Amino acid sequence: MKPSVSIKDLTLSFGNVKVLENLNLDIAEGEFIVLLGPSGCGKSTLLNCIAGLLEISDGQIFISGKNVTWEEPKNRGIGMVFQSYALYPQMTVERNLSFGLRVAGMPKAEIDKRVARAAEILQIQPLLQRKPANLSGGQRQRVAIGRALVRDVDVFLFDEPLSNLDAKLRSDLRVEIKRLHQRLKNTMIYVTHDQIEALTLANRIAIMKNGVIQQLADPHTIYNKPTNLYVADFIGSPS
Ligand code: ADP
Ligand code: MG
Secondary structure: OOEEEEEEEEEEEEOOEEEEEEEEEEEEOOOEEEEEOOOOOOHHHHHHHHHOOOOOOEEEEEEOOEEOOOOOHHHOOEEEEOOOOOOOOOOOHHHHHHHHHHHOOOOHHHHHHHHHHHHHHOOOHHHOOOOHHHOOHHHHHHHHHHHHHHOOOOEEEEEOOOOOOOHHHHHHHHHHHHHHHHHHOOEEEEEEOOHHHHHHHOOEEEEEEOOEEEEEEOHHHHHHOOOOHHHHHHHOOOO
């Protein structure tokens, strides 16, 4: 396995409270891994450590073979999609997609090429001149994914990207995210508390409880051979 993301003995405390302790996780290049668990188990904290948005207490993080433990978020080769869309409300979709690239000083021709490709992949070409207020929740989330896509990142990080959407949109976008992964073959780390999302999207699922990975395996194994009652209960295995 060629590792894309390696987490070594990661410990993270908020004050005196250890939320993650000596956590180890190797994610293969091109893998779609889902971090699954109930609210408060430390999924977002782990994702934010990988993204560099939290200073870790101990341990190391490697991305694409490089030790990024002390690297700034923008230099980690990652793109992040959150539950709230975090789009710039005053800018058109086109501007929202291109803004970061402009700031980075990329030539206009290259920016246009990347925006066009992202718009095509996510099927948002007709929306490019609209502003976020005139988009549906699902369309906004596509634009948020597009912003990671134009940056040509190695690793996508998703934090409950579908939680704010209604059931129909959720299942549509789930299919779309799966298709995106099949097309791009990037490494994707996807946080959710939704068992269906985990079972349909993941190559492997890491089930978490209180900051500890209880089982790490492919969906079939997790569902049919849960290693303990907690996993069986959470994933809804037949008893
Ligand atoms: P999840 O994403 O799985 O719902 P989180 O990673 O957000 O869980 O939170 C894990 C634990 O860390 C929770 O007990 C939460 O209350 C605590 N926590 C999260 N962020 C902070 C913070 N900034 N300060 C103190 N405690 C926090
Ligand atoms: Mg969370």
